[in-house]
Amino acid sequence: MTAAPSTENRVAPVGRVLLGLAGILVLAVAVVADGPVRGTVNALLTLFGSEYLLVAVIGLVAFVVGVAAFVTSREAATQAAPPDPERAVAVPAPGESFDEMAADWRCLLPGAGREHRAAVQERLHRTAVETVAVSDDCARETAARRVAEGTWTADDVAAAYLAEPTDATDATDEEGWFELLVGRQTPTQYRAERTVSAIADVAGVAQRDEGAGEGSEEADGSEEADR
Amino acid sequence: MSAQPVRRRPATSSGTLAVLVASGVALVLGSGAVRTGLAIELAGLAGIATGFTVWRRERKRWSLVLAGLGFVGCLVGVVAFLGRAPGPSAAIQSLPAMLGVPVLAAALVPVRGSGSRTLVKLGVGSVFLTVLLAGFFRSATPDVLLGATAASVVAWDAGEQAIGLGEQLGRSATTWQLELVHVGATGLVAVAAVGGVYATRTVATGTPSFAGFTATAVALLLLVVALRP
Amino acid sequence: MTDPSPTHRWRGVLAVTLVAGGLALVAKRPALLSSAVVGVVFVAYARVTSPPSPTLELDRRLDEASPSHGDQVDVRTTVRNVGDRTLFDLRIVDGVPPALAVVEGTPRHGTVLRPGEATTFSYTVAARRGRHRFEPATVVARDVGGSWEVEVQIDDGTTVDCTTDVPAAPLRGRTLEAVGRVLADDSGAGTEFHQTREYRRGDALSRVDWNRYASTGDLTTIEFRKEQATRVILVVDARPVAYRAPEGDPHAVSYAVAAAGQLARAIVDNRNHVGLAAFGREPCWLEPGTGRNHALRVQQRLADHAAFGARPPDDAPAVADQAKALQARLENGDQLLVLSPLLDDEVVETVRRFEAEETPVSVLSPDVTDADGGGRTLARIERDHRHRTLRRAGVRVVDWDPERPLSVAVTDAMGAQQ
Numbered sequence: 001m002t003a004a005p006s007t008e009n010r011v012a013p014v015g016r017v018l019l020g021l022a023g024i025l026v027l028a029v030a031v032v033a034d035g036p037v038r039g040t041v042n043a044l045l046t047l048f049g050s051e052y053l054l055v056a057v058i059g060l061v062a063f064v065v066g067v068a069a070f071v072t073s074r075e076a077a078t079q080a081a082p083p084d085p086e087r088a089v090a091v092p093a094p095g096e097s098f099d100e101m102a103a104d105w106r107c108l109l110p111g112a113g114r115e116h117r118a119a120v121q122e123r124l125h126r127t128a129v130e131t132v133a134v135s136d137d138c139a140r141e142t143a144a145r146r147v148a149e150g151t152w153t154a155d156d157v158a159a160a161y162l163a164e165p166t167d168a169t170d171a172t173d174e175e176g177w178f179e180l181l182v183g184r185q186t187p188t189q190y191r192a193e194r195t196v197s198a199i200a201d202v203a204g205v206a207q208r209d210e211g212a213g214e215g216s217e218e219a220d221g222s223e224e225a226d227r
Numbered sequence: 228m229s230a231q232p233v234r235r236r237p238a239t240s241s242g243t244l245a246v247l248v249a250s251g252v253a254l255v256l257g258s259g260a261v262r263t264g265l266a267i268e269l270a271g272l273a274g275i276a277t278g279f280t281v282w283r284r285e286r287k288r289w290s291l292v293l294a295g296l297g298f299v300g301c302l303v304g305v306v307a308f309l310g311r312a313p314g315p316s317a318a319i320q321s322l323p324a325m326l327g328v329p330v331l332a333a334a335l336v337p338v339r340g341s342g343s344r345t346l347v348k349l350g351v352g353s354v355f356l357t358v359l360l361a362g363f364f365r366s367a368t369p370d371v372l373l374g375a376t377a378a379s380v381v382a383w384d385a386g387e388q389a390i391g392l393g394e395q396l397g398r399s400a401t402t403w404q405l406e407l408v409h410v411g412a413t414g415l416v417a418v419a420a421v422g423g424v425y426a427t428r429t430v431a432t433g434t435p436s437f438a439g440f441t442a443t444a445v446a447l448l449l450l451v452v453a454l455r456p
Numbered sequence: 457m458t459d460p461s462p463t464h465r466w467r468g469v470l471a472v473t474l475v476a477g478g479l480a481l482v483a484k485r486p487a488l489l490s491s492a493v494v495g496v497v498f499v500a501y502a503r504v505t506s507p508p509s510p511t512l513e514l515d516r517r518l519d520e521a522s523p524s525h526g527d528q529v530d531v532r533t534t535v536r537n538v539g540d541r542t543l544f545d546l547r548i549v550d551g552v553p554p555a556l557a558v559v560e561g562t563p564r565h566g567t568v569l570r571p572g573e574a575t576t577f578s579y580t581v582a583a584r585r586g587r588h589r590f591e592p593a594t595v596v597a598r599d600v601g602g603s604w605e606v607e608v609q610i611d612d613g614t615t616v617d618c619t620t621d622v623p624a625a626p627l628r629g630r631t632l633e634a635v636g637r638v639l640a641d642d643s644g645a646g647t648e649f650h651q652t653r654e655y656r657r658g659d660a661l662s663r664v665d666w667n668r669y670a671s672t673g674d675l676t677t678i679e680f681r682k683e684q685a686t687r688v689i690l691v692v693d694a695r696p697v698a699y700r701a702p703e704g705d706p707h708a709v710s711y712a713v714a715a716a717g718q719l720a721r722a723i724v725d726n727r728n729h730v731g732l733a734a735f736g737r738e739p740c741w742l743e744p745g746t747g748r749n750h751a752l753r754v755q756q757r758l759a760d761h762a763a764f765g766a767r768p769p770d771d772a773p774a775v776a777d778q779a780k781a782l783q784a785r786l787e788n789g790d791q792l793l794v795l796s797p798l799l800d801d802e803v804v805e806t807v808r809r810f811e812a813e814e815t816p817v818s819v820l821s822p823d824v825t826d827a828d829g830g831g832r833t834l835a836r837i838e839r840d841h842r843h844r845t846l847r848r849a850g851v852r853v854v855d856w857d858p859e860r861p862l863s864v865a866v867t868d869a870m871g872a873q874q
Contacts, residue, residue: 016453023449026442041438051437052484058441059481062448066474069455070352073468078461079391080607082594085552085563086233088584089767091707094700094799094825095835102831127834130841196834203837205827231558348468355472359479362488369487376476376491380469380498387465388602392566395547395596401577402566405545412544412600420497424490444481447496451473456466456502456603 098123098192107188117188124195125162128152131203158198161191233397237342237389241406242335245347245386246272249331249354252375252382253324256361261321264308268325271300272332279336301329320360327353335386341394347386355379373424377417384413458607460507465602469498507604510546510597511539514610516590522617523583525859528559529616532578533593537569544568545598548577551591553616554766555706556581583618584706585858586714589759590614591766615759618714622863624726625719626854626870627688628791628816652676686791687729687744690716690754691782692764693796693803694736695775699768700799702826708797711822711858713764716795718862719820720754730754733785735778735803737769738762741785779806783813791816797824798842799835808849818852820866 041054048054098120107116125147132152133143146152150159185193200206250269257265274297281290305325308318331350334343358375361367367375388409392402473495480488512535519530533550537543550563561579569575592611598604652665655675665676694709701707716732723730724746731744732754740763742754758764792810796803798821810817821843825836846853856865 016455019449020453023446023453026449027446029442038438041441044441054441055444055484056482058444058448059478059483061478062444062474063478063482065448065452066471066476066478069467069474070348070471073348073464073471079395079463079465080461080596080605082395082547082549082564082596082607083551083591084233085549085554085591086231086558088557088704088706089554091699091701091768093702093828093832093835094797094839095831095833098831098834100831124834127837127841131837134841134844193830196830196837199837200827200833203840205833205837205840231560231562233562233564352471358491359476359488362476362485362491363479363483365485365487369490372487373490373494376472376494380472380494383468391465391602392547396549396564396566397562399562400564400566404568405547405566408544408568409600409602416498416501416601417494420494423497424493428490444477447477448474451470451496451499454499454503455470456462456464456499 099189102189102192103186104188105186107186120188120192121161124192124199128162128195128199128202131199135202135204153198153202155194155198155201157191158195161195231399234399235341236393236398237335237386238392238396238398238402238406239389240403241385241389241392241410242342244410245335245351245382245389246328246332248378248382248385249324249328249351252354252378253321253328253357255371256324256357256367256375257321258317258366259313260311261308261313261317264304264306264311265321265325265328266304267307268301268304269328271297271302271304272329273297274300276332276336316364316366320357320364320366322357323353323360324357327351327357331382331386335389342390344387344390347383347390351379351383351386354382369428370425373421377421381410381413381417385410457509460604460606463598463602463605466498466502469495469502471495473499501601502603505599505601505603508541508543508545508597508599508606509539510537510543510595510606510608512536512595512608512610513538514593514612516550516612516614518614518616521615525583525585525618525861527583527618528580529583530578530580531563532576533563533565534574534576535565535569535593535595535610536574537571540571542568542570543597544600545602546575547596547598548575548593549595550577550579550593551611552581553588553590555584555586555588555710556616557704581616583616584710585618585861586706586710587619587717587755587759588616588710590616619718620861620863622718622722622866624866624870625688625723625793626818626820626852626866627686627723627728627793628818628852652678685728685746686789687731687787688723689731689733689744689782689786689790689792690719691792691794692716692732692734692736692758693794694734694763694765694769695772695803696737696769697800697802698797700797701824702828702832705824706858707768708799708822708824709764710766711824711856712795712797712820713758715820715822715856715862717755717758719793719795721748721751724748724751732757733782734761734763735772735775735806736763737765737772739778739781740764741782744790775802775806779809783810783815786815791818793817794819795822796820797822798839798846799824801842804842804845807846807851811849811851818854819846820854820856822856822858824858 044054045051048057101116102120104116106113107120128147129140129143132138132146133140136143136146147162150163153159253265254262275294276297278290278292278294278297281293308321308325327350330346330353334346334350355376358372358379361375362372388406392406396402473492476488476495477492480486480492515534515536517532517534520527523529531550535546535548546567546569548565552558552563559580559582563579565575565577567575590611590613592609595608595610597606597608652668653676655664655677659677663677665678668674668676692709692712694712698709698712699707720730720732727746729744729746730750732740732742734740738761740757740761742757745753792815794803794807794817796819798804798819807817807819823839825832825839827833827836843853843855854865854869856862
């Protein structure tokens, strides 16, 4: 037995110590003094009736404890978990939180999801107004009016989504329901993505999945013009 | 070149050794036709393992053929064993080992997942059950029982070590020295245990008194539980 | 070194002992008793081994300590047992810099080490722009039977420096891009001629323009412009929201931290003073100073301080409070150089508030948006809007695409302004 400086084993549990002491005591008595042992065993023998029964009871106890040890041995196995340095530390991509917000299942709830839907719509609305104001070089009010009228984009879904107050378009068009039915997107997600695409078109930001990949340059260009 | 995530598969050498030792125990304790059935089953297992290994190297057709043949081999082994066992006790005795070795292999084959300690325990536990049954049916000599018990412990230790190494270091890491030393040490302890018991049994004659025997058994029971690792 | 912890992995042999022994007694099979004794021997084996106490030394070699962006760097790590006992079971996991990914081989290794013996393993990482410090290697040591486990961390502070020198920092002020130093306007005793004015009583005789007096008879005093260094505070935006990046890329904070180190060097090289602050999980403040040693101090702080940690924090105190604390430390004439990916409106608001308090602010913004559809495209558009808002407020904004060296972005931005 080792005296290891571990919190768990530095001080052995009382139960273990008692068990160990009892074991040593019985062994010592068995070796040194045959008399008392013989007396005890004979008393037990009269109690159990036969040698076999006495031994079998001891064996049964051992068997049961052994099976218990077998069953619990897996829970007891512990080992250190070293870090995983292979991959770069994982952080969310910029804008991922918006995607999560739009894909949130709570957006599907008819009444209670209103707040969630409104948050998505509000963020898109703000960006759309700003984008239109910049691209048309007009006042914020004019841009807001154009967004409300839906004349800022050719995309019907996006135009309708930002034109109405939240939940006015709850009766999603067929395409939206189709997207939902095939299990790809919630209506909010579908409309948000269409709207982002529409805003990106107006802003001149090429989306990577549309192939152009020159987004930053164009965006910077528009900014230079703005200054 | 893309990022290389750690592949947490049980270490190959220790895992293979565990399965081989467990198979050895099963073979030694089997008798007659049972032994033949076991041999066919083990060949089938080897076929499945090879099939999966080849799968990883993207030769899918060959791997499927091999794994399929291995599976058929396993089935043939079990059926042959069931049909031609010399008696019910022989069948009952070898059945746990016959099921346990594939379970152990499934826990350690580095194909998918990080292995399973539960399956290692069940697999080796089944093999050890065969050892106990062999003792119960008196179908093996005490020396064989002694060796089989020690070998079961070695198989379990190697299997657990394979999984632990896989979890902490993954299978791409070089670990053979460590595995060799670990399993070597366990093997030495096993040999020492077997040798010690064997020597004691040869030297010690005469039967102890019943009272002394009972007291010793109780004392050992208490001590072992107190010292549990 | 952590305390040794028991693995309990040998507990299963207890079952071997007790079940075999129990069956032997119940079924009267003495042969099985010897099986039980085998179990007892293994129980004893599990108890007699003592936990290892590893004393190890780490040595990391890079085939290229200053690689270019995208280069592959081979890392050779050597671990030596400097203790006096054999370590039977060492499991080493090297501390690859959090922003870098392993592209070949594995940073993990398992081995046995005799006293004085060493083991070496190697793997390849892909370099990304920035200064990347290796983290300590984690070593799990077990005794030969595996009953005890000890975890140790060993480090040698290796750094992969994937940055290039920057000629000057994008600051605010009239003269500074050309000369690279700020000349304060309050005239006094300096070295650079500023103007002459009529002599007033009390002016030092040494500053009277005697040539002019000789030719015209007017008594005038020469005023020199005092060459006064500007204090620039680098402010790294290390709030949780700045820890953003497309999959597999270093996040904006790691770019900002690397850029701050380069800019600090450029600022002191141009004889200005540089200080360091952060918006992040912990307050950070380094009093402005100048000279190469001070630039090293800034870089040290960037590498050590918890606020610039490579892993994202769970949360951070409100940025408004941090800005207030920073404002309180500023002196008149200080300017801020904020390094932020501009991924939320709060940082824009904060910058504008500093501007309103008459603290000139420049912003260097690493672009980590990828416009990859949906919210990711929205993030880019919103970031463009923030740039515009800041520029409209008079803030100087430098947009930095980390695929290009920082020096190029800074030079371009200066060229555009002149």
